[in-house]
Amino acid sequence: xxxxxxxxYICEKLLAGGTTRDHVVPRQLFNPQELPQNLLTxxxxxxxxxxxxxxxxxxxxxxxxxxxxxxxxxxxxxKGPVQRSLDxxxxxxxxxxxxxxxxxxxxxxxxxxxxxxxGFGSEVQFDAGRVKRVLEKIVRGLFWYHxxxxxxxxxxxxxxxxxxSADSSxxxxxxxxxxxxxxxxxxxxxxxxxxxxxxxxxxxIWWLEFYEAPRFVILTLCNAI
Ligand SMILES: [Zn+2]
Numbered sequence: 400x401x402x403x404x405x406x407x408y409i410c411e412k413l414l415a416g417g418t419t420r421d422h423v424v425p426r427q428l429f430n431p432q433e434l435p436q437n438l439l440t441x442x443x444x445x446x447x448x449x450x451x452x453x454x455x456x457x458x459x460x461x462x463x464x465x466x467x468x469x470x471x472x473x474x475x476x477x478k479g480p481v482q483r484s485l486d487x488x489x490x491x492x493x494x495x496x497x498x499x500x501x502x503x504x505x506x507x508x509x510x511x512x513x514x515x516x517x518g519f520g521s522e523v524q525f526d527a528g529r530v531k532r533v534l535e536k537i538v539r540g541l542f543w544y545h546x547x548x549x550x551x552x553x554x555x556x557x558x559x560x561x562x563x564s565a566d567s568s569x570x571x572x573x574x575x576x577x578x579x580x581x582x583x584x585x586x587x588x589x590x591x592x593x594x595x596x597x598x599x600x601x602x603x604i605w606w607l608e609f610y611e612a613p614r615f616v617i618l619t620l621c622n623a624i
Pocket of ligand 1: 444
């Protein structure tokens with residue numbers, strides 16, 4: 400088993416030229432005064448790391464906004480680092496947050512690959528794929544962490560499930576959830592579980608829950624088959 404990937408875990412091209420270490424779970428999701436030791440980092444191209452930095456800030460604003468006043472850690476980050484960041488950035492991003500993300504939530508049915516109805520949940524369409532790009536990066540990093548392989552050429556499908564909806568409990572996915580691994584990570588910022596397809600591990604399903612509130616379901620489908 401390799402301790403480190405020899406390719407960038409974000410773009411999967413060989414590491415060469417300017418490289419740096421990237422926090423798989425973005426460090427700005429943590430309270431800077433209580434930053435846990437041993438956060439998961441992996442080597443990346445500097446350009447890949449830099450290319451996601453604004454998306455990660457946007458991601459933090461969305462995630463923390465959804466969890467603030469329901470989760471103590473998220474509330475602290477919302478009142479502190481997020482507000483300071485918004486004050487610095489001025490009108491454009493303040494306007495972006497003024498539109499309440501939760502108002503965009505809509506009730507949708509979920510189905511598995513065979514078309515079987517799994518239940519209702521709420522889905523939010525996030526802006527411009529930015530949240531999705533960060534979630535995909537996190538899944539890529541966690542896949543390396545657990546499998547010691549880069550996930551390779553996969554398609555991602557990402558859904559948001561609002562856990563405040565009465566009918567969006569984990570029971571929505573009974574067949575899959577029972578077989579998944581449950582993992583807690585990183586001081587209350589992220590809880591996640593996943594399941595790999597037996598004959599094609601890079602086809603997988605991931606549940607990511609930030610600050611015990613915003614929850615995402617991410618499917619990866621191997622394109623090599
Ligand atoms: Zn790269």
